[in-house]
Amino acid sequence: MISQPIRLEGQYFDGNQPIAVRAVLAFEGQEAILTVSQISERYFSQRLSVSPRIGGADRFINLPNGAQVQCSHHVILDSLPQESLSEGPVAWLEERWGVALIGVAIIAAILLVGYFYGLPAAAKHVTSRIPIKTEQTLGRQALDWLDNNKWFKPTTLEKDKQERIRNGFDVLRSDLPFKDRYRLEFRDSTFMGPNAMALPGGTIVITDDMVKAAESQEEVLAILAHEIGHVELRHSLRSILQNSAVAVVAATVTSDAASLSIAVAGLPVLLAQTKYSREFETEADDYAFKLLKKRNYSPAAFASIMERLAEKQEGKKRSLSFISTHPVTEDRVKRARAAAQQ
């Protein structure tokens, strides 16, 4: 049986001018015979190299004389030596719808598992190995910035009131793992209203409005216990780690979409970070309820001050955050009451 000689037709580019010339490449045994404008040349087939397959696009055969032949006969092209060894298997995967479907499933699994379990667990693990001392610079800078940019003014609370709160705070933190890292700061702020925050490294700031909104020492301590929860659970570092990981993964996944529309890339990051931030609030609440009960205070104090703050805000415009970073207040109040009754 005589096998049909293999013939490839394509465009020839000599590398000297960008002009296409018709060419024929015939294969006989070990040899490839190139015929271009009545001139023939012979090469060993093994000395040719073919550009990787990509979709159904034409590929290029590199000839030993530096010229190229553009051609679309993929079956023959695949039998010749390939320019890139690593891209061949990838091209094989890319051609199959079955592989694409499995790919969708794997990506969905990685993203969901990573988002709900993997990332929070990894952040917790990494955080436990980084001493809280490293966060101190960050916290000090944050407070300096807030002070210098008029977000905060010096407190106007009387000395003895401050002293009473400090004493209560000292009792709260007395035997906690990070007890020596805490610093309680009082500030007046018209912008923030009744508020309290835990800065990285153990600095807790409480605003004058918050102290005034509380009707008892127990309520102030309930708020401070919540902030202590943020510190003990290392929420600032964990949120830095989790948010940056989310941003990196989102940038990878949406890299193609990002050049089309920025909102598309930003939205998943915002949603993911909001969810983590809510989780931290819930975690800090639960920690606070336990701590309060341990010190013989009732979590109900937390419920009553949250309710009062919510009422106060009802009449005014709500905060400027589109998607609130705090869990719905009714829910928090309910959980505080439930914790108090246990």
Add this chain to the structure above:
Amino acid sequence: MAWKCPTCGEVNHSDSMLRCTCGYELDDSVIESTKVTLCPGCLEHNYVDQDSCKKCGLNLKLYRSNPYFDMSSLYEPNSGMTRPSRELPLEFNGSAREYFRIWIVNLCLTLLTAGIFSAWAKVRKKRYFYSHTMLDGTPFQYLGRPLPILKGRVIAATAFSAYYVSSHFFTEVLPYILLAGAVLAPWVIIRSAAFNARYSSFRNMTFRFDGKYLDGLKATCAWVLIPVLLVGIFFKWSGTNAVMAAAFGIFGLLFPWWIRRLKSFIIGHTSYGSKKGEFFATSGQFFKVYLSAGLIFIPVGIITVIMGSTIFSFLKDSQISLLVTAVPGYAGYVLAYAYIKSHGNNLVWNHMRLGRLRFNSTLLARGMAKLYLTNALAIIASLGLMTPWAVMRTLKYRADNLHVLLEGDLSDFHGTETSAVQAAGAELGDFFDLDLSL
């Protein structure tokens, strides 16, 4: 000699016919002012003394004053010369179904390998874009290899982590890191441009970029301003908000000027077949694009304020009304962005030249805005699965709106010893052969 009838606008090609089809008779007094020339961008007939093309807005005055550009080659065919320009067909024929598989497989492998595969993914995607972009019937060829890209990504990731960690935890080091970034920025720009040019090929001839570090530093010196100012602020030379706002304001005003310098630097040092690119756009034209984009925000601002105040008075819930008022804000942003993208692209393409090749880009701001909006909606509604479709239609829209005009013959481009595709591999061992573009 061709002339254009001042009453009906008809172009008459013959000397002998001094009478237009509409009946107008050409008279000696207007014979000079009715002469026409072709716009080098879109081939529209314009009067010879016009400053800019009435169809595509190309600055004809600049072309006339450019010593390299022979306007007489664009005079009308019947004046004795044959029409010098022909359009080389440019087509993007990628398919969303095919690209979807490529996208998903590469994304999956990237996630499974903790990002290492992203270098291969970049090669595969670029290869797809290049080999489905056909000029005059021949696809472009991407020659980049994964390893130099991976090397570039490792360096970029290290630099970014250094910046990120220092900006959060070790702020005393931050000014030095920013300073290093400012010094290295021109180097990053030239390495990326060189990589992209070297590994892009058309008809077995690669592009070439020969910009040097010092040229890059000169071209991008404005870019260095911000880090220097930031450094200054961190060293508390002048830590007030007013100084910072002024610094950013100045930078914002200088931005179009800087963009022009950068484009001119990149195009002027890029060559193909021994022919260097030339760029004629002026800073004024760039300022105009950015200013017009900025002006889009004025009506948007007014609408937002009116809508916002009416809704606030009807609805108690400020969150819903904020969401509603965010809509015109986002629309304004998309419009301004689409305006800059389309007009900026048109400006660059229509004012450059590569040997005997000229380009005519006809992107429309509303076309781009429509594209962005529908893409965003499709991507969100499909949880990202429509991304490949969006990429394909965007590339197709851009290719459909770019016309490549050849005046003369492609044989004017000559390959060199190092421009053939196989010579590209020779540089692989070079340590600085790396890709730093994203």
